[in-house]
Amino acid sequence: MHDLTMARSIVDTVLEAAKERGAEEVLEIDLVIGALTLLSREQMDFWVRELLRGTIGEGAEVNIEQQGPEVRCKQCGYRGPVEVSDDPIYHLMAFTPTCPECGSTELEIVAGDECTIRNIRARR
Amino acid sequence: MRKEPIVETEEIFDIELEEDLLNRNRELAEGNHKAMHEHGVRALDVLGSIGSGKTTLITEMVKRLRDRMNVAVLAGDLTTMIDAERIEEQGVPVVQIHTGKECHLDANLVHKALAELDLASVDLVIIENVGNLICPGEFPLGADQRLVMVSVTEGPYTALKHPYIFADAEVAVINKVDLAEAMEVSVDGLAEDLRKVKPGIKVVPTNAREGEGVDEVLRALGL
Numbered sequence: 001m002h003d004l005t006m007a008r009s010i011v012d013t014v015l016e017a018a019k020e021r022g023a024e025e026v027l028e029i030d031l032v033i034g035a036l037t038l039l040s041r042e043q044m045d046f047w048v049r050e051l052l053r054g055t056i057g058e059g060a061e062v063n064i065e066q067q068g069p070e071v072r073c074k075q076c077g078y079r080g081p082v083e084v085s086d087d088p089i090y091h092l093m094a095f096t097p098t099c100p101e102c103g104s105t106e107l108e109i110v111a112g113d114e115c116t117i118r119n120i121r122a123r124r
Numbered sequence: 125m126r127k128e129p130i131v132e133t134e135e136i137f138d139i140e141l142e143e144d145l146l147n148r149n150r151e152l153a154e155g156n157h158k159a160m161h162e163h164g165v166r167a168l169d170v171l172g173s174i175g176s177g178k179t180t181l182i183t184e185m186v187k188r189l190r191d192r193m194n195v196a197v198l199a200g201d202l203t204t205m206i207d208a209e210r211i212e213e214q215g216v217p218v219v220q221i222h223t224g225k226e227c228h229l230d231a232n233l234v235h236k237a238l239a240e241l242d243l244a245s246v247d248l249v250i251i252e253n254v255g256n257l258i259c260p261g262e263f264p265l266g267a268d269q270r271l272v273m274v275s276v277t278e279g280p281y282t283a284l285k286h287p288y289i290f291a292d293a294e295v296a297v298i299n300k301v302d303l304a305e306a307m308e309v310s311v312d313g314l315a316e317d318l319r320k321v322k323p324g325i326k327v328v329p330t331n332a333r334e335g336e337g338v339d340e341v342l343r344a345l346g347l
């Protein structure tokens with residue numbers, strides 16, 4: 001839904017960081033998008049490329065890594081991936097995670113809810 | 125000052141940014157929450173589709189609260205000035221948030237709107253989010269409580285279609301119950317779905333236009 005908005009912040013942030021460091025061209029952008037976000041990888045890829053047109057980032061390679069959900073259990077201390085039920089009745093993924101070790105629902109999300117600009121490769 | 129020698133070589137370099145843009149919003153939301161907390165201000169985020177009755181409900185809530193506490197409203201989903209005036213008529217400060225074509229409010233917009241209020245003389249901030257049951261779920265604003273409004277005119281599957289938005293909601297309001305029969309929508313069935321999607325959620329049926337159920341909404345929120 002808000003893929004365009006997020007793509008715009010990504011592109012703004014990338015271009016600002018690149019220009020600050022004297023880049024003349026952005027060659028590659030590595031992004032991480034969490035599976036728990038409402039962002040679609042295809043749409044993000046499309047919009048980022050589209051918004052880079054006419055900038056020093058036009059034509060840059062855009063790599064998007066999908067990050068699965070990882071949690072820390074507040075009950076037993078388990079730290080690692082969790083299964084997320086993706087019931088087809090839901091248009092969107094309903095995140096109802098339980099700890100695979102102890103079944104607790106008191107979990108802290110440590111990964112999977114991000115939209116991160118990991119790395120920018122540039123040329124100066 | 126020593127002048128750097130200019131080396132004319134092409135250089136490829138990496139910028140390891142590791143910047144999480146969604147986390148940036150979460151951090152700003154925490155900032156909003158803290159700022160309001162310091163002044164003893166409570167905040168309520170009101171979500172719901174366009175036309176579900178958010179402005180109507182907020183107006184009715186304000187009517188009942190304004191003699192007991194200082195209420196301010198941040199209006200993120202006002203398509204016309206009629207809406208803003210409807211709330212302002214109740215004699216409380218309203219800050220209009222211009223979202224442009226945005227599908228959600230974000231913590232930064234709320235941060236700017238809060239700056240226009242004198243938080244020291246406010247007890248409760250009610251935020252009307254943009255009419256959308258999907259996107260605002262991803263952008264916490266720093267509110268203490270979240271109320272989600274659905275109306276029977278949206279059909280019987282609102283809860284099951286948008287489970288995500290209810291994850292952080294404390295109260296769900298089913299509005300326009302006066303139209304339930306005409307819409308052939310079961311209010312009880314909708315309530316059941318809501319509890320399935322978010323166990324423990326408080327469900328309150330309302331006819332906001334007539335002010336019916338509004339006292340129960342306030343009670344469910346602990347107001």
Ligand SMILES: Nc1nc2c(ncn2[C@@H]2O[C@H](COP(=O)(O)OP(=O)(O)O)[C@@H](O)[C@H]2O)c(=O)[nH]1
Pocket residue numbers: 172173174175176177178179180181201255299300301302303330331332333334
């Ligand atoms: N029949 C009926 N209409 C309502 C009710 N609550 C609000 N409305 C009407 O629904 C329309 C949209 O309401 P509004 O509060 O502007 O919705 P918002 O877009 O969510 O802020 C208005 O014409 C209201 O008068 C209700 O309980 N029953």
Ligand SMILES: [Mg+2]
Pocket residue numbers: 178179180201202203207252
């Ligand atoms: Mg409204």
Ligand SMILES: [Zn+2]
Pocket residue numbers: 073074075076077078099100101102103104
């Ligand atoms: Zn556990």
